[in-house]
Amino acid sequence: MSETEVYVIMTGYVEETPKQVGVVAALYVSADLKRAQLKLATLRQAYPKTFYELYHCPLDTDLDQLSHYPSVEISPEDFD
Numbered sequence: 001m002s003e004t005e006v007y008v009i010m011t012g013y014v015e016e017t018p019k020q021v022g023v024v025a026a027l028y029v030s031a032d033l034k035r036a037q038l039k040l041a042t043l044r045q046a047y048p049k050t051f052y053e054l055y056h057c058p059l060d061t062d063l064d065q066l067s068h069y070p071s072v073e074i075s076p077e078d079f080d
Contacts, residue, residue, distance in 0.1 A: 004031055004058065004059045005031065005033070005056050005057065005058055005059075006029055006030070006031055006056065006057065006058075006059055007029065007030050007031070007032070007033055007036035007054060007055070007056045008026055008028070008029050008036075008054070008055045008056070008057075008070045009026070009027045009028040009029075009036065009039060009040055009043065009052055009053070009054055009055075010024065010025065010026055010027065010052070010053050010055060010070050010071070010072050011023075011024070011025050011027050011043075011050060011051060011052050011053075011072065012024045012025075012051050012072030012073070012074055013050055013051065014074065014078045022074035022078060024071070024072045024074065026070065027043070027052070028040075028043075033056070036054055037054065040052055040054050051072065053070075053072065055070040057070075
């Protein structure tokens, strides 16, 4: 039996409020790569100035044990 992969679309942005806030969010998860790729393309077309990234990993994985896991970096420059 093969392991099932899951695909996660992450986004990251600075919310422009009186007190700027960095937001990192998981937007979409699927076991279907083609469906995840279509969703990613749709998001990027609808919101071209927003950062999106597609990650994948097997189910039942301790993500912090991987060399890289679904995450988005927000730097101090993003708040300027």
